[in-house]
Structure formats: C-alpha cells, structure tokens
Amino acid sequence: MTSLAPEPLTAASNPPTQPLESNLLPTDVRRISATAHVPPPTRQLTEVAKLIDVSKCIGCKACQSACIQWNDTHPEVEENVGIYENPHDLTPDMFTLMRFAEWENPETNELEWLIRKDGCMHCEDPGCLKSCPAPGAIVQYTNGVVDFISENCIGCGYCVKGCPFDVPRIHKTAHVSKKCTLCSDRIAVGQGPACAKACPTQCITFGPKEEMKALAAERVEDLKERGYDNAGLYDPQGVGGTHVMYVLHHADKPSIYSGLPVDPRISPLVEAWKGPAKKLGLMAAGAAFLGSALHGIFAKPNEVSEHEEEEAEELYEDIVHEAPEASGGEAHGPVASGEEAR
Amino acid sequence: MTEKRFESAPGDEIESEAPLRVFRYRGFTRANHWLTAACMIVLLLSGAAFFHPSLFWLTGLFGGGQMTRWLHPLVGVLLFFSFMGLFLQMWRLNLPRREDVEWSLKIGDVLKGNEENLPELGKYNAGQKGVFWGMSGLIMVLIVSGVMIWEQYFPNLVSIPVRRAAVVVHALAALGSLFIFIAHVYAAIWTRGTISAMTRGTVTGGWAFRHHRKWFKELARRKRDEPSEGSAEVNGAVGQDLAAQGHAVKPR
C-alpha cells in the first residue's frame, strides 16, 4: 500500500525513494472550464507559488533546459534572431522563455540588462479558463495551479484570446493548447517545479504562497537598501493575484521587462463574450426557435385559396389573350373572369 | 419580341397552363440553395457547440470536439462561396423598389395574411429582401471575423486584442444569422405552397398571383410574347394579336 505524497514545501527536496500516490486528486479541482457547477472541493490544499527574483537571474537558461527535459518536449532548433532569446518566443514545446531587454536607466544613465523568465502566471482568476469552450480542458486546483488537460482540449485557441499574458500556444500537429503546468505532475508527488530545482542562483524558488511573499518582502527590502527604491513584488491583483510572482527591481515599470503587463486583467471584451450576455443570447435563440415552432403549429397559415387559383388562371388568360374579343372557346375565358372579377 | 425581364430571373416562366404552374427556380439555383442551407445548419449546430457549454454535446454530431473545431471553419468557407453563388443570381431582384415601402408600412396586414390590402409585388417582398441583404451582410462579417479567429490556418493573422473583438463580433453575427435563418424558414413554412419553389422549382399560379403578382404578370406577358412553337392552341390564337399589341402592353 503506497501512501499519499506530502504537499511540496520547497523545490530543493530530493525525490522520495518509495512510490507515492498522487496528492493532487480530482476532488482538489476548484474550477473547470465550460463547467458551471463544480462540486465543492473536499479539502483546501496549501496555496503554492513560484517566486522569480529577476534581480538574481543570470540568464543561464537552466530552467528552460530543465523544463524541456521534465516535460519531454522537443523544441525545434531555430535560427538566431539577433538576440539572446532562444527559441524566438514561447512555443507549444517551450513553456518558459528567458526574455532579455536592454534598458537605459534615465536616473543613472546606466544600461541595465533585464532578464525575465516568461511563462504562465497561474492566475487566481485565469482568463484562459474563462474563455475555454471545452468542458474539462482547463482546470484550477485548490493550490492555485492552472492546468491544461490535453485529452479534453479541442485546439480552438480561445484560451489564447482569454489570457492577459499571451501564454498559451496551440500545437501545430497535436492541435492542443500547451503551457507551463507549474509541474503539476511533480507537485502531485511532493516535488517542486523542475525549473526551480535546476536554477543555480535560487532566482526561482517555490513553496507556499504566503512563504514566497515573505521571502519576496525580504528580497525587496534588500534591493531597496542597495538603491533600488522602486523594488517590489509583482503579484497583479487585476487577475486576483498570481501563483507565479516576480521580484522586480523596478516594480513601478513592469513593462520594461519585455512587456510585462502593468495592470493585467481579463479583457472586458472577453468578459462580455463569456459573461451574462452569452446566456441572454442563448435564451433569445431558444425563444426564437421555440416561439416560431409553436406559432407555426398554432397560428393560421397564409394559404392560397381555391378562389385565388382561379383568379390567377383568369388573369393569365386575360394577359395571354390580351385583346378583349379573343374570348375563344377555352374553359376559363375572359367571360368567366368578367363575372368574377372584383 | 419577348418582353425584357424586369421582375423575373432567367429561367422563370409559366411552366404549365392546366393546372397553372409557374417555374420559380432552376435546378442549379435549387442545388445552390440547398448546399447553402446544409452549410448553414452545420455551422449553426457546430458554432452553437462552441457558443455555450450547455450545447457542447452538439460536437458529438460531428465526431467530437476536435473534429468540430476542424470542420466548422471549412464549412464556413464553403458556405461563403455557396452563398456567393446565390448572391450573384439574386441580388438584382432584391434591390429595393417603391412598393417595398408600402408593403413594410402595412406589416400588420402582412402578418394577418390580408394580402388583398398589399401592393402588387415583383419576385421578392421586402421581408424576403431583408433576409437576403441581412444574410449577405452577416455572412461577410462571419467570414472576415471567422478567418481572424481561425487558429489552425491563420494563428497570427491579427493581434490578440483584435482577435478578442473578432470572436465577439463573430458570436453576435452568428446570433443575428440564426434569427434570420429562423425567420426565413418560418416564413417559407407559414406561407403555404412556398417550399415547392425550392424542391420542385415551381409554385401554383394562385401562389404567384397572391404573393408576387407583378412577377406573375411579367411571366404571363412573356409567355404571350413567345414565338408560337409552344402550346399551339393558346399561342396560335394570340400570335397574330401580338404584332399589333406588343407595344401597347409594355407600359404596365
């Protein structure tokens, strides 16, 4: 009998030596795409988070390598596009990407090299999940992990439109959406994410979200002492906070980090598309359908009378025999029409 | 000489005299119409599956979610070209005419079926014209917005913010086209005798007389003016009158 794995508290722990049962159960799901009534989870897992301290990143891409290896993806070998980013963008086979930006600090006149590990932010209020039309293709666990379930995914790309961070990518041959899983399959057995484990500078750390916030506060304080007055934590409240957070030395200007959104939130267009208006549309469509069916059954139809058929023939004969004297010997000649015409 | 067509399309003619039947749609037009209708039904059903989770089960009709996602836009393109075929055949007779105003103002009589109070009409009434132009516009909107959100073949055609707008526009246009579709089918069934125009291609003389009298009259005049190889008994008698009267009949 194997026992349930513990909840992970750090990325630094070593793997267990005995087989353990997954500790991420179907009943731990709190949101399911295209599903209105999710049974309330039976327990609340500890909310977890990955903290990325941008000030400690050396751009080594060990996290990218670890991610490729753990998830067994096969990113194409691409051409150099003139910058350090490799591959050129997040792809269906590259769930995380180091983005490099050169920024001239107007206060110090110094060039700063800003490196940000891009990828899914595991939003508390995930736009991808809200947009998804396929039941069960996206789930959110009570520990905050947002996971794509490929078996249920139809590859429509709605999640791409829903995500405020431009994260999901649709696989060209598998036709399913892909992104960082926060290593849900590792978390399930008490391990932290592969990228965090591989990081040589502990720029990426992982643990309960509260602990990560406390750690971030220490780091922010340290950075402030070192002269980064605007250092701060990026845990955007527009999406209810995220389960991947950044420590930024310039938290007042997130966009200088390769376009990190300043105030990300689910687009009002997406909210409108997926909001109450949708139900209204559905009801209007249903009403139109039923109403016309019922009306069609019970209302008096617009029928052509026998009389009109005769009138038509008379009119026809009138026209064909335009001249009044051409009465001829036909059955419905102009004489008959003369009697019946109104 | 046969009168020039003003109210009718090529192929429209008096088909038989006893009983009086009028030819309304050629085989090609009917096939074109039913292809368009089939596409429309597939699109409405598959689109509805994406539109609302409570209708996602409709994907089962097409072999699952992946198949539906693949099929919908392809049928959309087919619909576009198929409808284009109808459009080219029908646009001219759907141009607005003076009598459309009066017809629209008397919509109460239309709904009560009091057609004796309505003006004489050409091949289409203002309602049918509304269906035609409404669908034409919405299908343009649907194809343009549809391509913008077509993940498989045009993943990066437009930016994500534009795609968000496109998907909303697509859903609204689809809803609009559903309403028009329902109105169209409803009208065809409610107005008895209409369906045969698209199945057999013909309607009865009474139907043409009641609903589209101007169209009917033009076809009757064209029949009269036909060179007399047709039904000898009628045309033979009329043949001679024609030369004398042709000019007098035109300004009707």
Ligand code: HEM
């Ligand atoms: C009368 C025609 C059409 C109807 C009734 C229709 C209906 C719909 C509806 C209701 C949706 C779901 C929208 C939502 O999720 O809120 C949808 C999605 C979609 N439509 Fe259409 N549509 C039509 C034509 C087209 C055309 C012409 C194209 C493209 C060339 C197209 C491409 C798409 C695409 C790409 C989607 C997203 C889902 C998918 O990838 O299959 N549609 N459509």
Ligand code: SF4
């Ligand atoms: S691509 Fe997959 S995950 Fe994304 S919205 Fe469509 S079904 Fe959902």
Ligand code: SF4
């Ligand atoms: S970042 Fe995008 S893909 Fe990730 S959870 Fe948020 S909305 Fe979904």
Ligand code: SF4
């Ligand atoms: S958490 Fe896992 S899936 Fe996500 S970027 Fe890190 S290694 Fe990749």
